[in-house]
Amino acid sequence: xxxxxxxxxxxxxxxxxxxxxxxxxxxxxxxxxxxxxxxxxxxxxxxxxxxxxxxxxxxxxxxxxxxxxxxxxxxxxxxxxxxxxxxxxxxxxxxxxxxxxxxxxxxxxxxxxxxxxxxxxxxxxxxxxxxxxxxxxxxxxxxxxxxxxxxxxxxxxxxxxxxxxxxxxxxxxxxxxxxxxxxxxxxxxxxxxxxxxxxxxxxxxxxxxxxxxxxxxxxxxxxxxxxxxxxxxxxxxxxx
Amino acid sequence: xxxxxxxxxxxxxxxxxxxxxxxxxxxxxxxxxxxxxxxxxxxxxxxxxxxxxxxxxxxxxxxxxxxxxxxxxxxxxxxxxxxxxxxxxxxxxxxxxxxxxxxxxxxxxxxxxxxxxxxxxxxxxxxxxxxxxxxxxxxxxxxxxxxxxxxxxxxxxxxxxxxxxxxxxxxxxxxxxxxxxxxxxxxxxxxxxxxxxxxxxxxxxxxxxxxxxxxxxxxxxxxxxxxxxxxxxxxxxxxx
DNA sequence: CGTGCTGTTGAGGACGATCAATGACGGTGG
DNA sequence: CCACCGTCATTGATCGTCCTCAACAGCACG
Numbered sequence: 001x002x003x004x005x006x007x008x009x010x011x012x013x014x015x016x017x018x019x020x021x022x023x024x025x026x027x028x029x030x031x032x033x034x035x036x037x038x039x040x041x042x043x044x045x046x047x048x049x050x051x052x053x054x055x056x057x058x059x060x061x062x063x064x065x066x067x068x069x070x071x072x073x074x075x076x077x078x079x080x081x082x083x084x085x086x087x088x089x090x091x092x093x094x095x096x097x098x099x100x101x102x103x104x105x106x107x108x109x110x111x112x113x114x115x116x117x118x119x120x121x122x123x124x125x126x127x128x129x130x131x132x133x134x135x136x137x138x139x140x141x142x143x144x145x146x147x148x149x150x151x152x153x154x155x156x157x158x159x160x161x162x163x164x165x166x167x168x169x170x171x172x173x174x175x176x177x178x179x180x181x182x183x184x185x186x187x188x189x190x191x192x193x194x195x196x197x198x199x200x201x202x203x204x205x206x207x208x209x210x211x212x213x214x215x216x217x218x219x220x221x222x223x224x225x226x227x228x229x230x231x232x233x234x235x236x237x238x239x240x
Numbered sequence: 241x242x243x244x245x246x247x248x249x250x251x252x253x254x255x256x257x258x259x260x261x262x263x264x265x266x267x268x269x270x271x272x273x274x275x276x277x278x279x280x281x282x283x284x285x286x287x288x289x290x291x292x293x294x295x296x297x298x299x300x301x302x303x304x305x306x307x308x309x310x311x312x313x314x315x316x317x318x319x320x321x322x323x324x325x326x327x328x329x330x331x332x333x334x335x336x337x338x339x340x341x342x343x344x345x346x347x348x349x350x351x352x353x354x355x356x357x358x359x360x361x362x363x364x365x366x367x368x369x370x371x372x373x374x375x376x377x378x379x380x381x382x383x384x385x386x387x388x389x390x391x392x393x394x395x396x397x398x399x400x401x402x403x404x405x406x407x408x409x410x411x412x413x414x415x416x417x418x419x420x421x422x423x424x425x426x427x428x429x430x431x432x433x434x435x436x437x438x439x440x441x442x443x444x445x446x447x448x449x450x451x452x453x454x455x456x457x458x459x460x461x462x463x464x465x466x467x468x469x470x471x472x473x474x475x476x477x478x479x480x
Numbered sequence: 481c482g483t484g485c486t487g488t489t490g491a492g493g494a495c496g497a498t499c500a501a502t503g504a505c506g507g508t509g510g
Numbered sequence: 511c512c513a514c515c516g517t518c519a520t521t522g523a524t525c526g527t528c529c530t531c532a533a534c535a536g537c538a539c540g
Contacts, residue, residue, distance in 0.1 A: 047364070073358070074458060109346070113353040114312050118313070118315055127363060130412060163485095177529075184281075211290065374495085418519090419519065420496095423520080436518075
């Protein structure tokens, strides 16, 4: 998208009051007639299962639409909702405005399609993740993704501002186990040992543990930094 | 899409020789400059992990593009490939042709976007699936999805023509365990007991076991048949 | 000063992976 | 016609990861 198109999109934004951590970003998707764009903070979309548990499938950062599927799909899944993980600022764009934008600027349609494709790509990765052996890899991988996406929008703070419960619900693990894994990562000096927050102090090691390959994120400029980390030549105790 | 647009798409198809079961439908995605449309048979796209194991993330039936992401994403994940699970017929469409189609018929672009959104929707569901308790539910859910998608394109044959290995690689289970689950389903008279192939003889029960709710497939006409099956009023032994 | 929420720690148990071997079937070649 | 082989389905036994339940500590909040 070129600046002209971005400007046109910005014109259509309707700013909303701040959303506090834990609150719903969008109601039940089906009712609203607009899409929601995240301006700051971290949000996620999840599905509530019958037993009440929460399954997070996507994370959203500034610049992401949290509920684009409602625009395209005739009857989106009603059990899907989005929640702010930190305090967030959001804006909405009416479906009608999107329609006009797409009609006038074909590149906007392409960009939105591309965004959907990227989300699918991340879903694929998360699916793989569920499998990739030791829960430790899953958590590490999740953290790598968060860091990479934060960097992509200029956030270099090494603290990932989400709770262990959120990680558990995204990585398909119990909170208890996530906690133990985080402690293991702390012992390895991958995460900060001091505080209960999640602060990454050794990204390289984290990427190695995760076997992380950020290419699926489709953010070319990040690839050199996050490309698949080959196993180091030096022998290294496997489980330290 | 209206017929005029469908016709235009059909004009662009280049038919390919048949692909035998087990063969690659597309090479390494990055090299080709065209998208691949499945005309008949069943295919899947998967990612090959470092340890050689295969993780299936999407199934494709007639009418699905197997590698649309290559068109949109600058550098698709190279570890992703597509494989025929049964003998398949495919056709290709050059990226340039897609570009022209999208430019001329905006609805084509919209339809492709929608297809991507649907794939994302199915990925989400698969992600949930991994969690939904007993491996039995996962397998049942997978089978329900296959049946529903087959019906959507007019295939009513109750035999799901894929191997147990394929189910295992899609449901994230070991083949051995998948086998045991299938036997359990056979004992429940949900699957045919006679042959080693997977033949569903009690769809309703299958949907109940799976807790299947087909709405995520975005196929309105199928919903009545596959809508969330409420627990039956009559008391029913939970584990029979 | 109680009440939640998040993080932390322990013990026991279940589900599913892994390894290993066997059976059923179809094709191929002697 | 039969021996051989490959693929896929089936079965048994053992073991490990991760879940569940339960309790407690720190901290913010009213």
